[in-house]
Amino acid sequence: xxxxxxxxxxxxxxxxxxxxxxxxxxxxxxxxxxxxxxxxxxxxxxxxxxxxxxxxxxxxxxxxxxxxxxxxxxxxxxxxxxxxxxxxxxxxxxxxxxxxxxxxxxxxxxxxxxxxxxxxxxxxxxxxxxxxxxxxxxxxxxxxxxxxxxxxxxxxxxxxxxxxxxxxxxxxxxxxxxxxxxxxxxxxxxxxxxxxxxxxxxxxxxxxxxxxxxxxxxxxxxxxxxxxxxxxxxxxxxxxxxxxxxxx
Numbered sequence: 680x681x682x683x684x685x686x687x688x689x690x691x692x693x694x695x696x697x698x699x700x701x702x703x704x705x706x707x708x709x710x711x712x713x714x715x716x717x718x719x720x721x722x723x724x725x726x727x728x729x730x731x732x733x734x735x736x737x738x739x740x741x742x743x744x745x746x747x748x749x750x751x752x753x754x755x756x757x758x759x760x761x762x763x764x765x766x767x768x769x770x771x772x773x774x775x776x777x778x779x780x781x782x783x784x785x786x787x788x789x790x791x792x793x794x795x796x797x798x799x800x801x802x803x804x805x806x807x808x809x810x811x812x813x814x815x816x817x818x819x820x821x822x823x824x825x826x827x828x829x830x831x832x833x834x835x836x837x838x839x840x841x842x843x844x845x846x847x848x849x850x851x852x853x854x855x856x857x858x859x860x861x862x863x864x865x866x867x868x869x870x871x872x873x874x875x876x877x878x879x880x881x882x883x884x885x886x887x888x889x890x891x892x893x894x895x896x897x898x899x900x901x902x903x904x905x906x907x908x909x910x911x912x913x914x915x916x917x918x919x920x921x922x923x924x925x926x927x
Contacts, residue, residue, distance in 0.1 A: 723789030727753030773805035898925035
């Protein structure tokens with residue numbers, strides 16, 4: 680499973696991730712909706728960094744992830760004052776979800792981990808059902824340009840005092856598909872390091888594919904943002920990351 684052993688070193692190695700930029704986007708999406716937002720489900724919450732930030736802002740949070748290891752890391756960082764429920768679940772299997780939310784978010788290319796177009800549609804359907812009337816769904820995905828021109832065939836690495844990784848991006852068989860071959864080194868005792876590997880599978884689809892699925896399911900007023908800009912519906916094929924805001 681993706682994010683199993685990696686969960687133990689994820690936050691340390693992902694310190695460069697612009698979580699504050701995601702927070703600005705989320706807060707602006709909330710400000711622009713016509714309905715008040717109090718309850719939020721964070722789908723693919725990982726170690727819960729964004730979930731906890733929103734909880735600290737007064738929102739009632741549910742953090743959902745299919746990796747039990749990532750959720751255990753999230754719980755370690757959670758204090759009693761945080762108003763958060765942590766739930767281990769697959770976003771393609773939320774059809775029996777009982778609670779309804781003002782907003783659902785899915786950040787940091789989580790949707791790209793759903794690599795079959797039928798499963799993406801199923802995930803969107805489940806999220807639609809979990810929203811209250813006039814609820815909003817906010818998520819981001821890699822662009823085709825990012826996958827095909829920036830990631831594929833590249834190798835990345837990073838080293839900290841206690842951990843390191845080597846990350847290879849390998850093409851898949853389909854357009855927009857890639858496999859991340861990740862090799863990690865984590866310090867255990869003294870100068871002793873352990874080595875472990877994980878393979879992560881992602882795929883992105885053209886903008887029109889996401890728009891069609893959202894409209895088919897019943898979402899309305901779909902707006903697209905790009906590269907953390909707050910200007911809606913201004914993007915091009917060279918944008919690196921797309922953000923969708925869809926209203927139920």
